[in-house]
Amino acid sequence: MYRALAVLALTASTLTSRASGQVGVQGVRDLNFGVVLPGVQSSVAPTDPIKSGQFYFRTPGIGSRVRIRFNLPNRLSGPGGAQMNIQFSNGDGLLMGTSPASFPVSINPRATTVLQATTSSDANVYLGGTVSPSAGQAPGSYTGTIVMTITVF
Amino acid sequence: MRVLKSVSAAVALSLSLTAVGAAQSASGSINATALVRQPISISAGQNLDFGIVLQGTPKTIASTAAAAGRFDATGTASANVNVAFTLPATLASGANTLPIGTWTGCYNATANSNGAGCTAIANLAATTPAAFGGAGNLWVFVGATVTPAAAQAVGNYSGTVTMTLTYF
Numbered sequence: 001m002y003r004a005l006a007v008l009a010l011t012a013s014t015l016t017s018r019a020s021g022q023v024g025v026q027g028v029r030d031l032n033f034g035v036v037l038p039g040v041q042s043s044v045a046p047t048d049p050i051k052s053g054q055f056y057f058r059t060p061g062i063g064s065r066v067r068i069r070f071n072l073p074n075r076l077s078g079p080g081g082a083q084m085n086i087q088f089s090n091g092d093g094l095l096m097g098t099s100p101a102s103f104p105v106s107i108n109p110r111a112t113t114v115l116q117a118t119t120s121s122d123a124n125v126y127l128g129g130t131v132s133p134s135a136g137q138a139p140g141s142y143t144g145t146i147v148m149t150i151t152v153f
Numbered sequence: 154m155r156v157l158k159s160v161s162a163a164v165a166l167s168l169s170l171t172a173v174g175a176a177q178s179a180s181g182s183i184n185a186t187a188l189v190r191q192p193i194s195i196s197a198g199q200n201l202d203f204g205i206v207l208q209g210t211p212k213t214i215a216s217t218a219a220a221a222g223r224f225d226a227t228g229t230a231s232a233n234v235n236v237a238f239t240l241p242a243t244l245a246s247g248a249n250t251l252p253i254g255t256w257t258g259c260y261n262a263t264a265n266s267n268g269a270g271c272t273a274i275a276n277l278a279a280t281t282p283a284a285f286g287g288a289g290n291l292w293v294f295v296g297a298t299v300t301p302a303a304a305q306a307v308g309n310y311s312g313t314v315t316m317t318l319t320y321f
Contacts, residue, residue, distance in 0.1 A: 025181035033187035035320040042187070053183045060177070076187060086185060131187050139229050142187045153176035 053127035073144035198223035216296035246308035262286030
């Protein structure tokens with residue numbers, strides 16, 4: 001819990017400006033595996049500055065208790081109804097406050113994460129994952145939807 | 154009158170509790186995307202062959218010449234690739250070396266031909282974007298110049314040219 005609190009640390013001036021805000025979530029960047037080859041597993045780390053998925057969320061203010069949940073796909077859909085497996089592991093989530101003093105905290109995207117915002121009110125969440133194309137995976141573009149829900153209570 | 158006051162107080166308390174206890178939720182979404190490509194295959198179609206060279210006489214094989222070196226590649230139809238080379242600075246014959254340089258190249262995605270339709274590669278030392286043809290083929294041709302010294306040791310000289318294709 002202390003680590004999560006530190007991640008959300010912000011300066012006092014920022015806290016003032018955020019204090020009256022509402023709960024919000026924004027999808028910033030897709031989780032992009034790029035080119036993958038049939039039969040070759042491919043992973044993206046949440047620390048990847050280009051390929052990792054990114055969400056931004058804000059809470060009403062300091063003291064908010066936040067619950068983070070993901071709706072994760074098991075498969076990506078491709079051409080002609082083809083599907084490709086995608087997995088998320090315990091360390092595929094990364095939460096990072098917006099303060100320069102913040103440091104990253106690993107979160108499990110498959111589990112519900114609860115934290116309390118004590119000194120900050122917004123953060124970015126980065127997401128990695130692994131796709132496992134089969135040996136006979138049909139060439140083409142595959143996609144799936146990841147949803148992140150923030151509940152403040 | 155007292156009854157009304159009590160009711161008002163109860164309502165106010167109730168509203169306050171509701172406001173404190175309410176949970177606010179918000180959701181956002183992103184996509185997970187991947188692009189499946191078939192593995193790239195590259196074979197040595199033809200060696201770059203200078204034939205006989207004479208001491209003190211440079212010899213050039215153009216990438217458009219019949220003796221040019223050729224790589225034959227297959228991959229996903231119409232997919233973009235970066236073309237890169239690892240080029241030797243010398244050919245070797247035992248301990249003797251023969252300088253080679255001034256590399257040239259061209260690629261053709263529609264036919265195994267370094268004539269018309271072969272797109273020049275401006276700089277073989279840099280990465281060049283290209284694409285497989287509609288049938289998933291790409292032919293890449295290379296040429297160069299060898300510069301034997303006046304006292305170049307007689308012998309058979311050889312070196313290795315490596316081409317790497319990477320999807321992008």
